Amino acid sequence: MGEKKTDNEFERNEIVRELIDDFAEQIKRLAYTYVKNWAVADDITQEVFISCFKNIEHFRGESSYKTWLFKITVNRCKDYLKSKWFRSMVPFRGDEKVEVAASLDEILVQKSEGEEISQKVLSLSVKYREVIILFYYEDLGLQEIEELTGIKTETVKTRLRRAKLQLRELYKEVE
CATH class of the missing domain: 1.10.1740.10 (RNA polymerase sigma factor, region 2, helix turn helix motif)
Structure with missing residues (x-):
């Protein structure tokens, strides 16, 4: 045994x-x-x-x-x-911006390819960043994201749409 x-x-x-x-x-x-x-x-x-x-x-x-x-x-x-x-x-209020010194790893990642989109995605709120990462970077389907997060598929679709709109706005600000 x-x-x-x-x-x-x-x-x-x-x-x-x-x-x-x-x-x-x-x-x-x-x-x-x-x-x-x-x-x-x-x-x-x-x-x-x-x-x-x-x-x-x-x-x-x-x-x-x-x-x-x-x-x-x-x-x-x-x-x-x-x-x-x-x-x-x-310790900060929600309306304040806090600058944090980047570690060597963070600096190297920022300088890598795709820095601009990565930084813009990371600037989204967690609820939008989460669905963008899972859908586009991790190649999970809507059903898998629902199972993973407990968020209904329709809500995932809505968050993806809103996240993409926010990203477009962030790109317009740069131009």
Whole structure:
């Protein structure tokens, strides 16, 4: 019987290793779109895979592993953004702009291709940024986004439309 448990543990370890190889970078990018901090995104990515490791036996297969991991990531990010620690980190009123020194990672990302659109997408509010990232960057369908976020498909469509309109306006301001 001990051998069976060892086989299950080996299988679980292998599945999690494959998931890390396949999705770690996507999870980190997704987390960054919420928290806008690479160090925190790294931490959240680690938390996601720890949770995955602990709960892999409970995965029911009702969605893909990718969708399951993205849901864990979104929930961790939202928990972080609601946390007392996060809210106390940058004391400011909602109408003030706060300049934060960029880390080396953030500077390199900003200088990479697609900087302009990435910055504009990141400037959107979370509810619009979330659907744009999931739909266009992560190639999830409307149904998958609904399953992942709990937001009805019609609302996802509306948010996508409004996000695109906001992005167009941001581009008009530049011209």
